[in-house]
Amino acid sequence: MYLYNSATHKKEKFQTHTPGRVEMYTCGPTVYHYAHIGNLRSYIMEDALEKFLRYEGYDVNRVMNITDVGHLASDADTGEDKMLKGAKRENKSVMDIAKFYTDAFFDDCAKLNIKTPDVVQPATGLIGEFIKVVSRLIEKGSAYVAGGNVYFDTSTLDRYYVFNDHDQEDLAVGVREGVEEDANKRNKNDFVLWFTKSKFEDQALKWDSPWGVGYPGWHIECSCISMKYNGEYLDLHCGGVDNAFPHHTNEIAQSEAYLGHPWCAQWFHVHHLNTNSGKMSKSKGEFLTVSLLEEKGYDPLAYRFFCLQSHYRKGLVFSWENLDNAAGAYNKLIKRVAALRDGDGEIDEAAAAQFKEKFLTQVGNDLNTSMGVTCLYDVLKAPVNDATKRAVLADFDQVLSLSLLDRAAALREKMVELQPKSTGMVLDSKIAGDVYLVRHEGEPDPEISKLVLQRGEAKQAKNFAEADQIRDKLKARGIEVTDVPGGAVWKRV
Ligand code: AMP
Ligand code: ZN
Numbered sequence: 001m002y003l004y005n006s007a008t009h010k011k012e013k014f015q016t017h018t019p020g021r022v023e024m025y026t027c028g029p030t031v032y033h034y035a036h037i038g039n040l041r042s043y044i045m046e047d048a049l050e051k052f053l054r055y056e057g058y059d060v061n062r063v064m065n066i067t068d069v070g071h072l073a074s075d076a077d078t079g080e081d082k083m084l085k086g087a088k089r090e091n092k093s094v095m096d097i098a099k100f101y102t103d104a105f106f107d108d109c110a111k112l113n114i115k116t117p118d119v120v121q122p123a124t125g126l127i128g129e130f131i132k133v134v135s136r137l138i139e140k141g142s143a144y145v146a147g148g149n150v151y152f153d154t155s156t157l158d159r160y161y162v163f164n165d166h167d168q169e170d171l172a173v174g175v176r177e178g179v180e181e182d183a184n185k186r187n188k189n190d191f192v193l194w195f196t197k198s199k200f201e202d203q204a205l206k207w208d209s210p211w212g213v214g215y216p217g218w219h220i221e222c223s224c225i226s227m228k229y230n231g232e233y234l235d236l237h238c239g240g241v242d243n244a245f246p247h248h249t250n251e252i253a254q255s256e257a258y259l260g261h262p263w264c265a266q267w268f269h270v271h272h273l274n275t276n277s278g279k280m281s282k283s284k285g286e287f288l289t290v291s292l293l294e295e296k297g298y299d300p301l302a303y304r305f306f307c308l309q310s311h312y313r314k315g316l317v318f319s320w321e322n323l324d325n326a327a328g329a330y331n332k333l334i335k336r337v338a339a340l341r342d343g344d345g346e347i348d349e350a351a352a353a354q355f356k357e358k359f360l361t362q363v364g365n366d367l368n369t370s371m372g373v374t375c376l377y378d379v380l381k382a383p384v385n386d387a388t389k390r391a392v393l394a395d396f397d398q399v400l401s402l403s404l405l406d407r408a409a410a411l412r413e414k415m416v417e418l419q420p421k422s423t424g425m426v427l428d429s430k431i432a433g434d435v436y437l438v439r440h441e442g443e444p445d446p447e448i449s450k451l452v453l454q455r456g457e458a459k460q461a462k463n464f465a466e467a468d469q470i471r472d473k474l475k476a477r478g479i480e481v482t483d484v485p486g487g488a489v490w491k492r493v
Contacts, residue, residue, distance in 0.1 A: 001056060001364035003049075004313060006163050006244060006267040011366055014053075014266065016235045022053050022060045023230040025264075026117060027222055027239040027247070030067040031101035032086030035108055036287035037303060037318065038273035038280035042240040044304055045270045045312040047114040049238070049367050051399045056360065062117040063229040068098035068124050069205050070195075071218040084204060094204040098122065108290040111300040113401035119229045123221040127207045130216045130224050133258055134193045134209075142257035147184035148197030150211055152254055154189040162252060163244040163267070191250050192217040219250040226264075227255065234264035241269040242279075270312045280318065288318070301402055302327035308369040308400060330402070335486070336380050337393060337408035338415075339435045344386035351384045355392045363399065372400055415486050436460060437487035448474065452481055452490050 004011045016022050026046050029035050035043075053060050071082045086097045106116060123130075134150055137143035143152050154160050196214035206213045226234055239248060248267065255263040272279045280287050290300050306326035310316045355375065362371035379392045390405065397404050415437055436456045438449050455470040474481055480493045 002366055004366050006269050017233040022058045022235050024060055024062045024236045025226040025230055025234055026064045027243050028064040028066045029105050030071045030082050031098045032082045033282050034289045035105050036280050041273040041307050042270040043114050044112055044307045046238045048369055052363055055399050063119040064117040065221055065225045066102050066122040068122050070216045111290055112304050121225045129228055130220050131209050133224050136258055143193055145211055149192050150194040151190045152193055155187045157253055160189055162249055193220050219247055223251045223255040232259055236266045237264045238268045241271050244269050271315045273316050273318050275318050298327055302330040305330040308373055334407045334411055337404050338411045340386040340390050347391045348384050348388040351388055352392050355379055359396055439489045441491040448479055452488050456488055
């Protein structure tokens with residue numbers, strides 16, 4: 001595939017250190033609160049990327065950290081520890097908070113069909129490894145101890161700002177909130193590898209170290225976790241665009257200083273989900289969650305569909321109206337899939353291969369998921385039998401993960417359930433791919449059912465004058481028609 005690489009600022013042919021194998025790392029959530037749907041946009045797009053690489057035939061090893069220590073309110077190592085803030089807010093221990101929100105994160109991921117990475121490592125589970133790497137950085141002269149803390153010395157690097165094509169606004173995130181000069185730093189960009197002189201007397205989690213009792217900085221966890229589970233050469237590193245600086249910049253600095261050779265070849269950054277008032281953010285406290293979408297009656301997969309319809313390198317504006325449009329389109333898509341007949345002849349393998357080739361090219365162009373969605377509609381419209389359509393849709397859904405066939409089967413079942421048990425006759429019509437069912441209460445009358453079906457067909461064809469005429473005709477015969485999802489029910493009044 002071709003993928004934009006934020007480290008080279010170019011779209012490049014995707015390559016791996018070991019042919020056929022992708023070592024992939026993802027910055028995981030800071031578990032002091034629920035993930036908001038902005039965070040989840042990043043994880044949805046990263047999930048689609050992982051699945052596309054697998055679809056292309058790569059063997060992918062995906063690793064993710066869980067940040068349960070060390071992430072301060074400002075990414076520039078100032079402010080309160082986010083985990084401590086969460087624990088105080090809920091009057092619980094830091095570990096209870098971490099467990100609760102880690103579980104909540106993976107519950108949300110499951111609802112959005114986001115696959116759990118091959119390795120998930122909470123930062124608190126690998127402290128010994130962090131100490132080993134920090135010690136080596138000091139030995140190599142890349143880090144120094146000052147005022148009780150250990151700092152990375154950015155003046156030892158040839159190049160520090162690697163992701164300089166991001167907006168000033170993106171880059172400013174790390175230094176915007178609560179800018180506070182740290183007099184221990186030799187250079188403005190130096191960052192903390194290990195804190196002992198904590199500003200917080202009540203810091204809940206502390207570990208013994210050669211530099212005193214303390215805790216790790218946020219950046220070191222991702223370098224160490226990746227080097228442990230992905231090895232010395234990382235192929236692909238992912239995160240939201242706000243992670244590019246200072247977090248990813250600092251990860252590169254310390255990993256390459258430790259390893260003594262280039263570390264990660266490709267960097268994938270997902271741009272933000274924004275609301276009208278700016279970036280959706282956890283620290284602002286006002287954000288939308290998957291549970292809230294569910295409470296409001298949205299299928300979480302409609303949100304996934306919404307995300308897939310836009311490109312990951314563009315900001316995405318969330319509004320209820322935009323989500324409604326996506327949900328409407330998703331429901332319609334499912335209806336069209338539900339209208340495909342099961343076991344309708346042999347699969348046309350040649351046609352299926354052609355569809356697949358197009359999908360690979362389209363989505364393989366910098367993860368163009370919206371073109372992937374367009375490919376679904378192309379299949380639905382194509383002059384091939386339903387068996388071929390179902391097979392190709394299922395194939396594409398390995399990447400898009402919209403549960404197309406499962407949701408369609410559930411819809412069909414729901415439509416059958418809606419049928420009154422007492423009477424058997426159901427008329428079934430298919431227009432523009434949608435199934436339209438006519439049912440009745442009381443004694444059957446084929447002539448009336450046929451009229452109701454004609455009215456439904458007229459409505460689906462947006463021929464409203466004709467639909468109204470038929471309704472009037474039925475009314476004159478004492479028949480009341482009620483529209484229900486996927487059809488209509490009639491009864492005598
Ligand atoms: P956090 O839990 O704050 O560490 O963030 C988890 C992931 O979500 C990181 O990769 C962030 O870069 C990403 N992220 C944060 N806010 C947004 C947003 N509004 N839109 C998209 N991704 C975001
Ligand atoms: Zn990270």
